[in-house]
Amino acid sequence: MTGTGSGEFARREAEQLRARYTAQYRRSLDDPDGFWLEAARAVEWDRRPRAALDDSDAPLYRWFPDGELNTAHNALDRHVAAGRGDTDALIWDSPVTGSRSRHTYRELRDAVATFAGALRSLGVSRGDRVIIYLPMVPEAVVAMLACARLGAVHSVVFGGFAPKELAARVEDARPTVVVTASCGVEPSRVVEYVPIVREALSTTSHQPDHVVVLQRETARAELRGGERDWAELVSTAEPAGPVTVAATDPLYILYTSGTTGRPKGVVRDTGGHAVALAWSMANVYGIGPGDVWWTASDVGWVVGHSYIVYAPLLVGATTVLFEGKPVGTPDAGAFWRVAAEYGVNALFTAPTAIRAIKRVDPEGAELAHHDLSGLRTLFLAGERLDPQTHHWASERLRVPVIDHWWQTETGWPIAANPRGLAPLPVKPGSATVPMPGWDVRVLDQSGAEQPAGQEGAITVRLPLPPGALPTLWGDDDRFVESYLSRYEGHYLTGDSGYVDSDGYLFVMGRTDDxxxxxxxxxxxxxxxxxxxxxxxxxxxxxxxxxxxxxxxxxxxxxxxxxxxxxxxxxxxxxxxxxxxxxxxxxxxxxxxxxxxxxxxxxxxxxxxxxxxxxxxxxxxxxxxxxxxxxxxxxxxxxxxxxx
The missing domain is CATH 3.30.300.30 (ANL, C-terminal domain)
Structure with missing residues (x-):
């Protein structure tokens, strides 16, 4: 088909895709109970919810209030039970140490169950908090899922944070156990973690009962009283089964910077999180069982929580964990080498990573050394994707380059191009359109809605969809004051931008400090x-x-x-x-x-x-x-x- 006929076919197809997206989006706002209860079928429940939204304590909304489940079971056990136990769940690649490993769903389930048993032997039970201060190693994934298995609440702290930042999180979360490693390995140096943990705990009024240390051969640590060796603990641990928790129970706390300098503990609930991530993986990213997915981020950030650990495992995909950098480990071809070697179908990273590669290899010469025929999509988020970087990546990779926008608080994309549901035309500079459940508005200082093309404060009309933060850890008042008080009935994103005449959202930058x-x-x-x-x-x-x-x-x-x-x-x-x-x-x-x-x-x-x-x-x-x-x-x- 050529000429006018092919153009007409493409136009009709584009209209059909836009109509499919619009129908799903409108249903999510007009019938949120029906939409999200249907989405909840992708999750295996111990007690299936009969209601989706609980608005009895608005603006503190809750999702699936009568549902019960376990996230680790959904991420691991059910795939093993379905006969996919020998499929790769996790691939670890560490150019900074020269190490790599593969872990099937069965192997990862067994490792998680054993470490959960080790944590249980240290007194960790449902509702207790565990601070995880680990580098990008498989044990970080194991520790997160082990907490989820017990119904404990994990809080991962990025390994690059200084003692003062770690101490603030210990003081607020009051963990029963801190899990760390003897060291983290950077391209140019080795960072010993145990001295950082000791210094942090020397300044806190709260003291955990135990510190568990994963010994790495690059730099082992001499342990003191109260510090336990990971390997010794798991060698005698009895595996723990999944603990059923309420959908409204917290799964994790992730601290984000507050403008006052006091970190805010974003709470992620269990049921809404599982439903939203499973929906997003299939509909936003187009990823499911048998696909290889790589999020080049860190487990210390929300991207690592959602899209290194939980989302790909919830849908039965293979997730890649990378301990390295986009350049310098060893060169600007590191990303392309990993994507080719493991047959990555979709890569998710930050525009910064692509800009770093572009700066070192402006012509993309390294791409010629690697077979990226399996790569279908490049997803970018974490900051605004400038059109120049978008064009550079598109021209060299020859796959769709998809910008999307979300936050630590939201847990999954507010606006995106739904590649699995209905791929839409790409506009460089735009995060595309709001995803189901996100009633995005652009307001002026008085709260009036801005016309198309006019920049203002980006907000989301309440209630926020499943997967978004229901509150801040131990501080409902701060949650309301920080996010819900500026515009009545709206969540304040802290970003400014505009919506164009096609309904595409352009996020221009932060409005706070x-x-x-x-x-x-x-x-x-x-x-x-x-x-x-x-x-x-x-x-x-x-x-x-x-x-x-x-x-x-x-x-x-x-x-x-x-x-x-x-x-x-x-x-x-x-x-x-x-x-x-x-x-x-x-x-x-x-x-x-x-x-x-x-x-x-x-x-x-x-x-x-x-x-x-x-x-x-x-x-x-x-x-x-x-x-x-x-x-x-x-x-x-x-x-x-x-x-």
């Missing part, structure tokens, strides 16, 4: 607190500025105390070292400028938004509320100077 460094949300307030501790610093501000590679990078501005005598280079080195020690290398904090004053409103608020705009090259006029316009005028040259 949490910045996004390579897909990692970090609090500028926490960094400012570190800078303010320096004896020479009187005032300070940290803003996120655009960066071609990482999306955003923090830039610090400090005002010295009167009479302070310190060389600027020395001050910069001390401040960078302090942020690295207290926040962690993940902050990528390297640029600090000494300024005479910070621009402020008459009420004393630092004009960070204005500073960000100028640093990003926009011609931002001084707001009418500014206290001293000359301060901003003087600062413009510093703000526009590249780090």
């Amino acid at each position: 949490v910045i996004n460094v390579a897909g990692h949300r970090l609090s500028t307030g926490a960094m400012e607190a570190v800078l303010a501790e320096h004896p020479a610093v009187a005032e300070c501000a940290v803003i996120g500025v655009r960066d071609e590679l990482k999306g955003q990078l923090p830039r610090g501005f400090v005002v010295l105390k009167a009479g302070a005598e310190i060389a600027e280079d020395r001050l910069r080195d001390e401040l960078v070292a302090a942020v690295r020690a207290q926040i962690g290398p993940v902050a990528a904090f390297r640029d600090v400028a000494v300024v005479e004053a910070l621009p402020k409103t008459r009420s004393g608020k630092v004009l960070r938004k204005t500073m960000r705009a100028i640093a990003d090259g926009r011609d931002e006029p001084a707001p009418s509320t500014i206290e001293d316009p000359e301060v901003l005028t003087t600062l413009r040259s510093v703000l526009r100077t590249a780090p």
Whole structure:
């Protein structure tokens, strides 16, 4: 079929796909009970729910209130029972250590059951918390699923976080056990974890009963009292069976940066999480049993929770766990080597990773060395996908490159291109359309809905769908204040953007002072607190500025105390070292400028938004509320100077 006929066929097909998406989306909003109870059939329940949404305590909504299940059973045992026990569940590839391994569903189930038994022998039971501070090793997946098997609540802390950050999470979650490793391995260094854990626990009022240490040969740890060896524990452990829990019971806590510097414990419930992730895997990503799926992220982030561990295993796919980097382990072909070697059907990573590869290998020469014929789709999220990176990846991989948008709080995509349900035309720069259950609105300051093409605050009308956070750990009031108080009846995403005339959503950036460094949300307030501790610093501000590679990078501005005598280079080195020690290398904090004053409103608020705009090259006029316009005028040259 050629010419007019083929064009007409393509048009009708596109209309049919759009109609299929629209029908599902409208049903999810008009009949949420019917939609989500049907979706819940993809999950195996110990007690099947008869109701989907419980709105009796709005705005604290709950999903599947009368349902009972176990997530680890759904991720592992049921696949073994269905005759797929010899299928690969997990493939581990670690170029930083030269190690790799494969784990079938049966093998992974047995490892999880045994470690669950080990945790149970240490006193862990349903509802107890377990902090997991591990690198990208199979045992991290085992530990998460073992907690789920017991009905315990895990909280994974990214291995790059400093003792202070780990301590804050221990203090809030109050774990019975901390699970860690002797070390993490980076391309250029080895990070010993046990000293970090010890330092963190030396500052907390809460002390776990035990610390379990996975010994890695790269750097073994000498254990002390209260520290238990992983291998010794599992050698005598009796396997534990799945514990039935309520769908509304918490599965995990994942801490995200708060603008006050105090981390917020995002709670993920058990039933809604399983249903939403199973739905998204099939309908957003088009992945099911027999597919090989690779999320190149870290289990310390929400992407790792949802799409390295839980979602692919819930639908019976094979998931790849990668302990390496997009470049430098050993070269810019690392991703393509892994995708080719394991027959990856879909890859999910952050735009930062693709930009890093592009910077080292701009022509994509490394692709010629690898057979990527099995790769169907590249999914990107974690920060805005700029059109240049989108085009580069599309041209070289010759597969659909799909941007999508979601948050730690939401647990799965708010807006995406539903490749499994109804693939839609791609618009570079857009996350495409809202997914079922997400009633996305764009509002102005007064709460009025913005017309197509007009930027405003992106919100979601309540209730949020299954899988989204029902609250914050131990703090319903903070949950309401942080997310639900700005616009009545709406969840505030903290992002701004617009919807075009086709209903496509364009997410333009953050509206608060949490910045996004390579897909990692970090609090500028926490960094400012570190800078303010320096004896020479009187005032300070940290803003996120655009960066071609990482999306955003923090830039610090400090005002010295009167009479302070310190060389600027020395001050910069001390401040960078302090942020690295207290926040962690993940902050990528390297640029600090000494300024005479910070621009402020008459009420004393630092004009960070204005500073960000100028640093990003926009011609931002001084707001009418500014206290001293000359301060901003003087600062413009510093703000526009590249780090």
